Amino acid sequence: MKTVKTAVFGASGYTGGELLRLLAGHASAKTVWATADKNAGKRVSEIFPSLAGAADLKLRPSDPKLLPDGIDVIFTALPHGNSSRIMKRLLKTGAKVVDLGADFRISPTNYKKWYGSHPCPELIKTACYGMAELNGEKIARACLVANPGCYPTGATLALAPFVKMMAEDRVTIDSKSGVSGAGRTSQPELMFGEVNESVTPYKVNFHRHMPEIEETLASLRGKKTVVDFTPHLIPMDRGILTTAYIRLKNKTTANALAAAAEKFYKNSRFVRICLAGKYPSTAAVRASNYCDIGVAVSRDGKTATVISAIDNLTKGAAGQAIQNMNLMFGLDENEGLKGVPVFP
Numbered sequence: 561m562k563t564v565k566t567a568v569f570g571a572s573g574y575t576g577g578e579l580l581r582l583l584a585g586h587a588s589a590k591t592v593w594a595t596a597d598k599n600a601g602k603r604v605s606e607i608f609p610s611l612a613g614a615a616d617l618k619l620r621p622s623d624p625k626l627l628p629d630g631i632d633v634i635f636t637a638l639p640h641g642n643s644s645r646i647m648k649r650l651l652k653t654g655a656k657v658v659d660l661g662a663d664f665r666i667s668p669t670n671y672k673k674w675y676g677s678h679p680c681p682e683l684i685k686t687a688c689y690g691m692a693e694l695n696g697e698k699i700a701r702a703c704l705v706a707n708p709g710c711y712p713t714g715a716t717l718a719l720a721p722f723v724k725m726m727a728e729d730r731v732t733i734d735s736k737s738g739v740s741g742a743g744r745t746s747q748p749e750l751m752f753g754e755v756n757e758s759v760t761p762y763k764v765n766f767h768r769h770m771p772e773i774e775e776t777l778a779s780l781r782g783k784k785t786v787v788d789f790t791p792h793l794i795p796m797d798r799g800i801l802t803t804a805y806i807r808l809k810n811k812t813t814a815n816a817l818a819a820a821a822e823k824f825y826k827n828s829r830f831v832r833i834c835l836a837g838k839y840p841s842t843a844a845v846r847a848s849n850y851c852d853i854g855v856a857v858s859r860d861g862k863t864a865t866v867i868s869a870i871d872n873l874t875k876g877a878a879g880q881a882i883q884n885m886n887l888m889f890g891l892d893e894n895e896g897l898k899g900v901p902v903f904p
Contacts, residue, residue, distance in 0.1 A: 564589040564889050565630055567655070569622050570637035572596035574740045575660055577608045578878035579635050580615040586882065586896030588889075591615055593631060595622040624649040631655045633885050637878075640768075644679050647704070656888050657704050658690065658881045662768065664706035665689065670771040689776070690884040692893065693717060693828045699887045707884060708776075710876030711735050711769040711791060714802035716776045717831060717851045718868035721824035722817065723781045725864070727807040730786040733773070734803045738796040738842070741872045749793075760793045767791050799842030800872045803865060811861035818855050825853075829894050830875065830883070840869035847871055848901040849879035849894075871901075 566583055570576045571594035583591045594604060596619040604619060605612035620626055622638065624646050634650050636643035637660045643650075644663040651657060662675060664687035671678050678684070688702035689695055691713070699705055708716070715733050736759070742750055749755075770789050777785040814836040825831040832852045834840060840852035848871060856865040870876050879897055886893050 564632045564885070564891075566591045566885075567593035567595075567627060567631045567634045568637065569595045569634060569643070570639075570660075571604065571617075571619060572599045572607045573637060573744045574873055575877045576635075576637040577611065578873040579637060579881065580604060580608070580611055582874070582878055582882050582896050584611070584614040585899070588891050588895055589882075589885070591617065593617070593620065593628060595620045597622050622646070624653065627653055627655075633658065633888065635881055635885075636660060640675060644683070647683055648680055651704065656702070656885075658707055658884050658888075659687070659704065660707045660877055660881055662709065662772070664704065665708065665712075666771050666775055670775065674768050674771055690880065691716060691776070692880070692883050692887060693825065693831060694720060694776075694780070696887055696893075699884050700890070702888060705881075705884045705888065707877065707881045709769045709772055710737070710741055710800055710870070710872040711767070711789075711802070712772040712776060713876045713880060714800045714851065714868045714870045715773050715787075715789075715804060716780075717870075718802055718804050718853055718866045719777060719806070720780055721821040722806060722808075722864060722866065723777060723785075725806070725808050725810070725812075725820075726781070726785075727809045727862075729781075729784060730788065731777070732788045732805045734790050734792070735800055736792040736794045736802075737800045737872055738798045739793060740798045741800065741876075742793070755793065755795045757795060759795075761790055762793060764790050796842070798871055798873050799846060800870050800876060801840070801842050802868045802870075804867075806864050806866070808862050808864055812857060812864070813861065814855050814857045817857065817864055817866075821853055821855065830897070839867050842869050842871070843903055844901055845869050845871050845875070846902045847874060848899060849875045849883060849897040850901065851875050
């Protein structure tokens with residue numbers, strides 16, 4: 561099989577750097593183009609010394625006209641709103657695209673409400689939502705894949721096996737994220753003195769990932785689902801721990817829920833179900849494409865607590881994007897993603 565030639569737009573951010581790191585170890589892909597407008601002209605190793613000798617390309621402006629011929633897939637890891645402004649031109653090159661921003665994840669109506677005007681809302685309907693565990697067959701046929709957000713990845717994978725068991729059309733979700741989830745830009749609230757030895761909730765019930773979670777759960781359940789969502793910033797580099805609470809139609813046990821999750825994900829390489837009484841940790845998935853899921857049940861057996869752990873930069877972004885690329889090109893789904901978590 562020929563080598564898949566890749567381009568990474570937005571290669572100087574944490575997600576772009578993670579894409580370059582993972583693609584450097586991909587046996588069937590080669591990154592031949594990388595862009596970063598503010599750092600155009602520099603080499604990748606100047607931005608990410610860790611990638612010296614592995615993915616040391618010269619960074620270019622994010623202009624589709626400059627793309628060389630023969631690119632097979634383009635990863636757009638740009639700030640929200642930027643990829644949609646150039647998406648039509650990217651698709652005209654004949655390359656497939658995996659967009660890691662929010663531009664094509666949610667309905668035009670919700671996008672306008674949460675993000676503002678969209679330059680090409682008609683493309684939203686053509687994009688495939690890139691959660692491989694739920695949409696693998698559709699992803700394999702897609703030309704444009706909307707890579708899920710980090711919080712929606714952890715929340716949806718946790719809840720998907722249990723949506724038909726829900727007694728109510730509402731779910732409470734609590735997530736705790738490492739600071740890399742906020743991006744690489746300089747912000748006072750992300751300074752060491754602000755983050756260290758502190759856990760801080762933010763954008764409570766107004767986070768932009770809420771409509772994505774609601775739309776995905778509604779699609780799985782076949783009915784509207786309301787999400788109450790509290791994200792937290794915690795003093796670690798990477799990782800998301802999500803805890804979701806759902807009332808159940810019927811009394812059950814943790815063993816039964818764990819068995820249901822095992823059955824649901826029996827063909828999913830990157831989802832690992834904890835034994836009943838054991839729970840996930842972010843340390844156990846660090847720098848990997850795994851999502852670990854654990855369950856507990858209230859004393860009356862009617863409320864389920866579902867916990868998931870992912871690495872926000874890998875399964876929550878770049879790793880999931882490469883998983884999608886693999887499906888789009890008929891490659892082994894775990895190619896380039898075989899690395900085990902880094903612990904401790």
